[in-house]
Amino acid sequence: MRSWSRPDPTRGAAAAFGLCLFLISAADAWCASPALEYSVRHVDTRLEEETWLLDAGLDLEPNSESREALESGVPITVLLEVQVTRERVFRDERVRNMRLRYRIKKHALSKRYMVTYAASGKTRTYGALEDASASAGTIRELALIRNADLIPDHRYRVRLRARLDIDALPSPLRPLAWLGSLWRVRDDWYSWILTQ
Amino acid sequence: MSRLNSGLAIAALVLLLASLWLMSNATQGSARFDRLYSVLLFINVAGLLTLALLIGHNLYRLLRQMRERQAGARLTGRITALFVALAVTPVIVVYAFSFQFLSRGIDTWFDVRIEQALDDALDLGRASLDARMRDLLQRTRLLAADLAETRRGDIALRLEDERLAAEASELALLGPQGRVVAYSTIEHTELVPDRPSEAVLRLARQTGSYIDLDPIGDAGLHIRVVVHLLGAAGEDTRPLTELSEEPRFLQGLFPLAERVGRLAESVESAYGQYHELVYLRTPLKLSFILTLSLVLLLSLFAAVWVALFSARRLVAPLRDVALGTRAVAAGDYATRLPPAGKEEIGFLVASFNEMTRELDKARNATRKSQRQLEEQRGYLEAVLERLSNGVLTLDQQGRLHTANQAAQHILGISLEDHHGHTLSAIAARHSHLLVLAERLAPHLTEPMHPGRDWREQVSLSGAGGKRILMCSGARLSGAEEPPGGHVVVFDDLTELVEAQRKAAWSEVARRLAHEIKNPLTPIQLSAERLRKKYLDDMGREEGELLDRLTRTIVHQVESMKAMVNAFSDYARTPQARPQRLDLNTLATDVVELYRDERARTRLATRLDPELPALEADIDRIRQVLHNLVKNALEACAESADACVEVRTRRVVQRDRCVAELRVADTGPGFPAHTIDRVFDPYTTSKSKGTGLGLAIVKKIVEEHNGRVWAENRREGGGCVVMQFPPPDPAAAGADTDAPRRIAP
Ligand SMILES: Nc1ncnc2c1ncn2[C@@H]1O[C@H](COP(=O)(O)OP(=O)(O)O)[C@@H](O)[C@H]1O
Ligand SMILES: [Mg+2]
Numbered sequence: 052m053r054s055w056s057r058p059d060p061t062r063g064a065a066a067a068f069g070l071c072l073f074l075i076s077a078a079d080a081w082c083a084s085p086a087l088e089y090s091v092r093h094v095d096t097r098l099e100e101e102t103w104l105l106d107a108g109l110d111l112e113p114n115s116e117s118r119e120a121l122e123s124g125v126p127i128t129v130l131l132e133v134q135v136t137r138e139r140v141f142r143d144e145r146v147r148n149m150r151l152r153y154r155i156k157k158h159a160l161s162k163r164y165m166v167t168y169a170a171s172g173k174t175r176t177y178g179a180l181e182d183a184s185a186s187a188g189t190i191r192e193l194a195l196i197r198n199a200d201l202i203p204d205h206r207y208r209v210r211l212r213a214r215l216d217i218d219a220l221p222s223p224l225r226p227l228a229w230l231g232s233l234w235r236v237r238d239d240w241y242s243w244i245l246t247q
Numbered sequence: 248m249s250r251l252n253s254g255l256a257i258a259a260l261v262l263l264l265a266s267l268w269l270m271s272n273a274t275q276g277s278a279r280f281d282r283l284y285s286v287l288l289f290i291n292v293a294g295l296l297t298l299a300l301l302i303g304h305n306l307y308r309l310l311r312q313m314r315e316r317q318a319g320a321r322l323t324g325r326i327t328a329l330f331v332a333l334a335v336t337p338v339i340v341v342y343a344f345s346f347q348f349l350s351r352g353i354d355t356w357f358d359v360r361i362e363q364a365l366d367d368a369l370d371l372g373r374a375s376l377d378a379r380m381r382d383l384l385q386r387t388r389l390l391a392a393d394l395a396e397t398r399r400g401d402i403a404l405r406l407e408d409e410r411l412a413a414e415a416s417e418l419a420l421l422g423p424q425g426r427v428v429a430y431s432t433i434e435h436t437e438l439v440p441d442r443p444s445e446a447v448l449r450l451a452r453q454t455g456s457y458i459d460l461d462p463i464g465d466a467g468l469h470i471r472v473v474v475h476l477l478g479a480a481g482e483d484t485r486p487l488t489e490l491s492e493e494p495r496f497l498q499g500l501f502p503l504a505e506r507v508g509r510l511a512e513s514v515e516s517a518y519g520q521y522h523e524l525v526y527l528r529t530p531l532k533l534s535f536i537l538t539l540s541l542v543l544l545l546s547l548f549a550a551v552w553v554a555l556f557s558a559r560r561l562v563a564p565l566r567d568v569a570l571g572t573r574a575v576a577a578g579d580y581a582t583r584l585p586p587a588g589k590e591e592i593g594f595l596v597a598s599f600n601e602m603t604r605e606l607d608k609a610r611n612a613t614r615k616s617q618r619q620l621e622e623q624r625g626y627l628e629a630v631l632e633r634l635s636n637g638v639l640t641l642d643q644q645g646r647l648h649t650a651n652q653a654a655q656h657i658l659g660i661s662l663e664d665h666h667g668h669t670l671s672a673i674a675a676r677h678s679h680l681l682v683l684a685e686r687l688a689p690h691l692t693e694p695m696h697p698g699r700d701w702r703e704q705v706s707l708s709g710a711g712g713k714r715i716l717m718c719s720g721a722r723l724s725g726a727e728e729p730p731g732g733h734v735v736v737f738d739d740l741t742e743l744v745e746a747q748r749k750a751a752w753s754e755v756a757r758r759l760a761h762e763i764k765n766p767l768t769p770i771q772l773s774a775e776r777l778r779k780k781y782l783d784d785m786g787r788e789e790g791e792l793l794d795r796l797t798r799t800i801v802h803q804v805e806s807m808k809a810m811v812n813a814f815s816d817y818a819r820t821p822q823a824r825p826q827r828l829d830l831n832t833l834a835t836d837v838v839e840l841y842r843d844e845r846a847r848t849r850l851a852t853r854l855d856p857e858l859p860a861l862e863a864d865i866d867r868i869r870q871v872l873h874n875l876v877k878n879a880l881e882a883c884a885e886s887a888d889a890c891v892e893v894r895t896r897r898v899v900q901r902d903r904c905v906a907e908l909r910v911a912d913t914g915p916g917f918p919a920h921t922i923d924r925v926f927d928p929y930t931t932s933k934s935k936g937t938g939l940g941l942a943i944v945k946k947i948v949e950e951h952n953g954r955v956w957a958e959n960r961r962e963g964g965g966c967v968v969m970q971f972p973p974p975d976p977a978a979a980g981a982d983t984d985a986p987r988r989i990a991p
Contacts, residue, residue, distance in 0.1 A: 123526030124519035159522070160372060160515040161460035161468070174464040175444070182446055221523070222284045223530040226537060229285060 084231035085117040085127060085224065089188070089213040091241045096195065096209060103195040103245065105133065109188035109213055113180075117215065120224070121164070121180065126156035128169070128219035129187045131211070135196050135245065138206040146207070147196050152216060153187035155180075188213065195245075210242035253556065260549055263294045267545060271538045291541050298548040305555050318573075319566030323558045330554030335547060342543045349535050357525055365521055368514045375507070376460065380470055383501050384458045386413055387472045391497045394420070395476065406431040415501045416469065417441065420476075420494035421448075428494045443473055443498055451475050451496055463500070468508055468515075470501045564592045568599050580607040635738075640723070642732045645669045645691045657716065657739045658683075659709065679709030683716065690720055691733055704740070712956045713923045715740040749946075752928045756818040760811045767804050767811070774800040810937060817928065817939050823864045823950060827974070830861055830868070830906055834893050837872040841880065848883045850876075853894040859904045862974030867947045874940040875910040875967050881933070882914030882965060889913045904973050911966040916959040925957050941967075 092108035109131070117127055135147035152169035163176040164183035177183040201207060217228045270287040309327070312320035390409050397405050402420070410418040410431045419430035425448050441463060443451075450473075451457040457473040474497045503511060524531075564587035574582040583600050587593045628651075631638050637654030639662075641647055646669050650662040658680060665673050670691070674684035686705045702719045718737040778797040782790050831854040838850050861868075876891065883889035889912065896907040917925055924930045926945040931938030941957075944967070948955040953971040960966050 120526060124522045125526055158462045158515065159518045160369060160511055161462055163459070163461060165462060172464075174462075176461050176463070177444055178446055178459070182444060218285060221527055221530075223527050223534040225284055226288060226534060227530060229288075 084227040085120050085215060085220065086114050086228070086231055087117060087127075087129060087213060087215040088112040088114065091211070092188075094209075094211065094241070094243060096243075096245055098198060101198045103198065105190055105193040105195050105209065107190040107193075107211060108185075109190075109211075111184040111188040111213055113184065113215075118180065121155060121157050124157060124159060125221060125224075126154055126219075128216040129153045129155065129184075129213060130216040131188075131190065131213050133190070133193065133195070134210050136208045136210065137202070138208060143208065146200075149193070149195075151190070151193075152219075154219070155183055155187060201245075207245040208242050209245050210240040212240050214239075256552065256556075259294065259298075260545075263291060263298075263545055266290050266294070267538070267542055270541070288537075291545075295541065295544050295548065298545075298552065302548055302551050302555070305552070309555070317566075318569035319562040322565065323555075323562045326558035326561060327551075327554045330558065331551050334550030334554065338543060338546050338550070342539065345539055346536065349539065350532055353528060353532050353535070357528065361521070362525070365514075365518045369518050372511050372514050373460075376470070376503070376511070379503075380458050380460075380472075383413075383470055383472055383499070384456060384474075387474050387497060387499050388456065390418075390499075391474045391476055394497065403429050403431070410499075413499065413501070415499045416466070417498070417500040419498045421473075421496040421498055422493070423495045424448075425496070441500060443471065443496075447471070447473055448496065461500075466502070468503055468511055470503070472499045472501070473497070561592075563587070564596050568595060571599055571603070575603060575606065580610055637737045637739075639735045639737075640732060641670070641691060641735065645688075645733070647673070648732060654737070657714075657737065679707050682707055683718075687718065687720070687735065705737075708923055712926075713741065715744050748927070752942075753818045756814040756928070760815040760818065763807065764811045764815075767808055771801055771804040774804070813937055813939055817943055817946070823867065825862045825864055825951075828861050828863050828865050828868065829858075830895055830908060830971075831856070831858055833865065833868060834872060834895060834908070837869060837876060838893055841876055847887060847889065848880055849888075849890045851890060851892045853892060855896045857897045858895045859897060859906050859973050861906055861951075861971050863951050863971070867950070871944045871947050871969070872910075874944050878940055878967075879910055879912035879914070879965070882916075883912050886914055898970065900970075906971045906973070908969045908971070909966055911960060911964060913964040916963060916965040917957055922957055922959070926955070944969075 089112065090110045092110055094105070094107040096103055096105050098104075111129060113121070113127065120127060129152070131151040131153070133147075133149045133151070134145055136143040136145050154167040154169060156165050156167075157163070158165055158176070161176070163178055164180055165174050165176050166183050166186050167174045175186060177186060195209065196207075214232075215228070217225055217232060220228055266287050269283065270291060309320060309324055313324050390413070393409075394402065394405065406418045406420070406429060409415075410433075416433040417430065419432075420428040421442070422428050425442055425445070427442065443457075447457050452475055455475045457471070459471055461469050461471040463469050476495055476497055502508065564584070567584045567587075571582045571584050580603050582603050584596045587596045631651040632653075634651060635653050637657040638649075638651045639647065639654050640649045646667050647662065647665050655662050658677075660673075660677050660680070662673075670680070670684040670687060674680040683705050686703055690701045690703070700719060700721045702717070704715065704717050706713060706715045708714075716737045717740050718735060720733055720735040723732045723734055774797045778793060782793055785793060834852060834854065838852055842850050872893075876893070879891040883891060891910070891912045894909045894911065896909070898905045898907045918932060921930055921932070926941050927938075928942040929938040930941075945955050948969050948971075951971055953969055955967065955969045957965060957967050
């Protein structure tokens with residue numbers, strides 16, 4: 052008589068989960084993908100002519116893969132997201148959501164870095180990557196919200212983050228970048244209260 | 248349902264294939280699907296996962312079925328394995344080769360020489376521009392020196408002139424922080440000229456000048472020259488009142504010659520694209536392989552799924568047939584299988600259905616005839632049960648097979664426990680049947696031809712009296728179980744014979760009484776007249792003799808008259824006047840009449856207070872008691888310390904209550920040779936007995952639907968037993984049901 056031992060389902064699930072973790076970390080270590088770190092140098096919100104304006108300076112730090120891609124002539128796109136939220140008991144309500152895209156590309160002949168602001172198509176060039184990324188990380192007089200649109204006696208928050216726009220990468224790079232972003236996923240917002 | 252499922256599955260597969268195709272397009276750089284790449288990838292992976300889960304579930308189910316040894320599971324497994332093997336092998340081979348080609352093929356795109364050539368082209372481009380750049384720097388420096396001499400009011404005009412002369416697209420004077428002080432540009436729409444970055448100004452301040460290529464937006468490649476005015480103009484400290492700010496830098500933007508510019512751009516873009524490709528080599532390979540693997544997995548899964556599905560479809564009718572066969576074996580002939588197409592398997596299923604249909608029909612026919620047989624048998628049994636004749640069937644060895652109710656009734660025993668016993672074995676238990684067994688034995692054992700009948704009259708004597716049976720029998724010729732055997736039919740003739748005898752005796756008694764009674768009165772009168780006439784004339788002695796003789800004649804005639812009256816009493820059937828009567832009271836009354844202190848015989852009564860009441864003629868029953876008590880006393884006359892006991896009892900017989908009356912004594916009992924006939928008229932052992940006492944008793948008892956018999960007690964003495972049925976009009980009317988049973 053043959054006996055079949057029934058596998059313990061919880062043990063199986065745990066094993067599968069462990070395997071997934073291992074695979075993801077292995078993939079992350081093995082084929083590291085372009086990504087972007089950032090730190091906030093300064094932010095400033097002020098009311099001018101009944102409109103809230105934002106000035107901010109971010110230090111963008113493309114990782115080594117991003118630099119390598121840039122040096123090889125692959126353009127990368129920095130995505131700055133700015134949101135205004137109203138505080139609520141459960142989930143904050145998103146009042147404004149703005150996305151600023153900067154495309155950075157190296158010009159091989161001149162060895163200069165071209166930074167193109169996607170919304171206007173305006174391009175500036177820089178001799179060093181640091182200058183280029185500093186330019187991409189600078190927000191000047193961005194109109195956040197009109198003061199009239201704020202509901203009185205409510206707390207509003209402004210939050211801000213920068214990351215690499217994966218969908219703008221060439222398609223062969225995307226799966227890995229996507230996996231990597233999955234792996235690095237975390238709440239990386241920088242937020243502060245909009246003082247009225 | 249399954250059609251819908253498979254339709255859905257096929258639609259899903261087609262969708263997956265389509266999205267895979269789109270994805271492979273996107274991988275190859277088609278701009279149209281580029282944006283969709285991530286979504287497509289996600290859809291494909293999710294679809295494949297779903298498919299894998301589906302297949303896993305199906306395989307698990309199949310494995311479980313195989314383990315449980317379900318019909319068809321093994322075959323399904325084997326066909327699936329075969330299909331999968333057939334489909335997978337070529338796919339894997341193609342995959343392996345494609346993999347190889349892909350990695351090799353992509354590698355061959357890249358060549359060290361091409362890379363070198365591109366690098367050289369770029370260097371060449373730069374070198375060819377270098378000369379012009381030096382020239383431009385020189386010109387700008389000269390211009391800067393010139394401008395230092397110029398009057399401030401003319402500066403704007405001068406800039407415009409110089410720009411046109413130098414074929415620059417822009418000339419601008421900049422302040423210390425890079426703010427524009429004055430400018431001239433080729434593009435009038437552009438309000439503000441292109442400002443150099445902080446780094447450029449820094450460099451110009453430190454080294455006095457800056458020159459480099461600069462790709463400016465849509466305008467294309469330009470040469471940017473920035474010269475520090477302070478260095479060029481020496482110690483110029485004159486205030487420039489017309490200008491808002493003291494100018495510090497002169498910037499010139501010079502376009503390349505059209506042809507050079509085009510060439511430079513072309514080299515630039517080729518270089519860029521090539522290096523991008525080099526950089527993307529590994530990810531590109533990976534993503535091609537990813538797409539390829541997805542295609543492989545999709546076709547694998549599709550193959551496995553199709554294999555599972557078609558194996559199941561193929562095996563389903565076979566499994567149905569197996570299950571159907573099992574059902575038929577278990578006796579369920581109503582099994583019909585769903586039709587399974589027109590191929591061999593369909594033919595098999597059709598044949599199976601045909602078979603079960605025929606089996607069902609046959610079984611129904613059998614059932615019907617069986618039911619008919621049973622009905623006939625039941626009918627026959629009912630007839631036999633209703634028959635007043637007893638019917639026994641015996642097998643070939645003379646063992647009892649069946650017996651009807653009447654047979655048990657006539658024989659006075661229950662035959663239910665005697666199935667399979669021979670008649671002699673039954674007789675050994677019930678001695679009164681010994682004669683019957685003996686007389687029938689030769690007919691049953693003797694080998695006979697079927698159909699030949701026999702007849703035999705048998706008289707049995709048992710506790711309930713003598714019974715005369717007319718038996719007839721025949722050999723059975725059935726081939727049925729048990730083969731052959733005998734049937735014995737017998738009829739109770741006792742009553743018929745007795746009735747005949749009684750009728751004859753009544754006739755004799757009536758005639759005798761008539762014939763004898765008529766001459767008796769003249770004889771008596773004659774004798775009395777003789778005495779009257781001659782007594783006085785005769786002498787004393789003769790007179791006395793005559794007197795004695797005539798007196799004897801008269802006395803004897805008197806007693807003869809009494810005897811004749813008794814005869815006519817017996818023959819006459821008086822009108823019965825039934826009434827409710829308590830037998831206990833009557834018995835006490837009669838016994839009290841006979842009680843005599845001086846008599847040697849004791850009289851005792853033992854009366855049951857629960858005795859049911861009778862519906863009877865009190866005078867006739869009293870006569871019965873008189874006759875019996877008289878007989879008992881006569882029987883005890885000789886013996887000393889004798890006892891006569893009258894006893895009543897309530898007897899429960901076949902769920903009805905019967906009143907029993909017993910008159911027992913301690914005398915010599917009935918003589919063995921006459922015990923069968925004591926109830927016949929003129930059976931007497933007494934010199935002066937008429938032999939009518941018990942005959943009258945029997946007549947009266949039978950008039951009351953009762954029965955009577957005589958028996959000798961084991962402890963000595965005779966006993967006459969009577970049983971009267973309860974006064975139930977229905978039961979009294981059912982004469983055939985009157986007990987004729989030999990008491991066990
Ligand atoms: N109690 C008894 N004990 C023994 N024999 C009896 C008894 N009763 C009747 N008999 C026998 O039955 C015969 C018939 O009785 P019965 O018909 O009364 O006629 P009778 O008394 O005139 O002889 C009797 O002659 C006697 O031999
Ligand atoms: Mg008598």
